[in-house]
Amino acid sequence: MQLEQATVIAHAPIQGSYNLLQMRAPGVAARVQPGQFIHVKVPYLEECILRRPFSIFRADGESLSILYKDVGKGTRTLQYLEPGESLSILGPLGHGFPEVSAGHFPVLIAGGYGMAALYLVAQRSPVKGVAFFGGRSAQDILCVPEFEALGWKVLVTTEDGSLGQRGLVTDALDAWWAREGSAHSPELFVCGPGGMLKAAARRAEERNCPAWTSVDNNMGCGVGACLTCVLKVKDGESWTWARACREGPVFNSRDILWEELA
Ligand SMILES: Cc1cc2nc3c(=O)[nH]c(=O)nc-3n(C[C@H](O)[C@H](O)[C@H](O)COP(=O)(O)OP(=O)(O)OC[C@H]3O[C@@H](n4cnc5c(N)ncnc54)[C@H](O)[C@@H]3O)c2cc1C
Ligand code: FES
Numbered sequence: 001m002q003l004e005q006a007t008v009i010a011h012a013p014i015q016g017s018y019n020l021l022q023m024r025a026p027g028v029a030a031r032v033q034p035g036q037f038i039h040v041k042v043p044y045l046e047e048c049i050l051r052r053p054f055s056i057f058r059a060d061g062e063s064l065s066i067l068y069k070d071v072g073k074g075t076r077t078l079q080y081l082e083p084g085e086s087l088s089i090l091g092p093l094g095h096g097f098p099e100v101s102a103g104h105f106p107v108l109i110a111g112g113y114g115m116a117a118l119y120l121v122a123q124r125s126p127v128k129g130v131a132f133f134g135g136r137s138a139q140d141i142l143c144v145p146e147f148e149a150l151g152w153k154v155l156v157t158t159e160d161g162s163l164g165q166r167g168l169v170t171d172a173l174d175a176w177w178a179r180e181g182s183a184h185s186p187e188l189f190v191c192g193p194g195g196m197l198k199a200a201a202r203r204a205e206e207r208n209c210p211a212w213t214s215v216d217n218n219m220g221c222g223v224g225a226c227l228t229c230v231l232k233v234k235d236g237e238s239w240t241w242a243r244a245c246r247e248g249p250v251f252n253s254r255d256i257l258w259e260e261l262a
Pocket of ligand 2: 218219220221222223224225226227228229230243244245246
């Protein structure tokens with residue numbers, strides 16, 4: 001982990017309320033593992049001392065990028081950043097996704113900007129599998145060509161039917177599992193809203209299949225000191241607290257007490 005002054009290389013809206021911010025950050029970019037995140041100090045937002053966490057979407061040589069959705073004060077203000085300006089980032093943070101286990105077939109499941117945490121998994125995996133992308137509408141389905149260019153099959157679902165199959169991402173997953181699942185030994189890599197994580201974890205448990213889930217609990221410090229981000233995980237017959245920013249954000253889905261996750 002290091003604190004680095006990054007320089008904006010490119011910054012533009014991509015679709016709907018999503019933006020792509022590419023920055024030069026050689027120190028952080030060199031160490032990134034899939035599923036890790038950076039903690040960003042939003043410039044021009046001096047009254048807000050808290051940094052904002054974002055998954056590292058891509059890391060190429062000395063640069064890295066994040067893909068973020070405008071949801072509030074920080075992400076709205078971030079959009080003012082112009083190429084050449086600098087911003088303070090802390091990273092790479094957290095425990096990311098492991099490599100796909102030997103003999104398993106990787107299955108990525110993403111809701112909305114969840115695909116940002118999965119791009120490096122897709123890029124670095126020696127086995128190219130299948131990716132399920134879901135969202136409310138077409139505006140929430142991002143970067144399908146980028147995943148396809150890496151050799152992944154991408155299946156899209158939207159709740160309003162504006163792109164791909166109408167329904168939930170887990171509907172498409174269920175259909176695929178019934179059709180092809182038994183021919184593979186799926187291993188799930190999941191990032192998205194809590195409900196989607198729970199639904200994917202339940203399917204993994206029912207089918208006794210390994211699953212790795214990235215939670216995006218609200219964060220304060222991002223480095224394990226404030227306990228803002230804790231969730232309950234199993235500890236033998238009992239449970240204990242784990243910090244999403246340090247022990248996560250990626251957890252073995254079997255370890256999380258899903259019924260307790262906010
Ligand atoms: C490990 C991790 C990785 C993340 N990766 C990405 C990413 O790649 N792209 C991206 O767009 N966002 C990502 N997020 C979420 C992002 O951090 C929040 O959207 C951002 O901090 C909101 O800041 P804000 O000041 O704009 O919103 P605020 O003004 O702080 O909040 C606006 C609204 O967003 C909600 N909100 C705030 N933080 C979160 C959160 N963590 N999850 C869900 N809702 C939240 C608030 O409850 C509120 O309703 C990630 C979060 C975590 C913890
Ligand atoms: S955000 Fe402070 S401990 Fe995790």
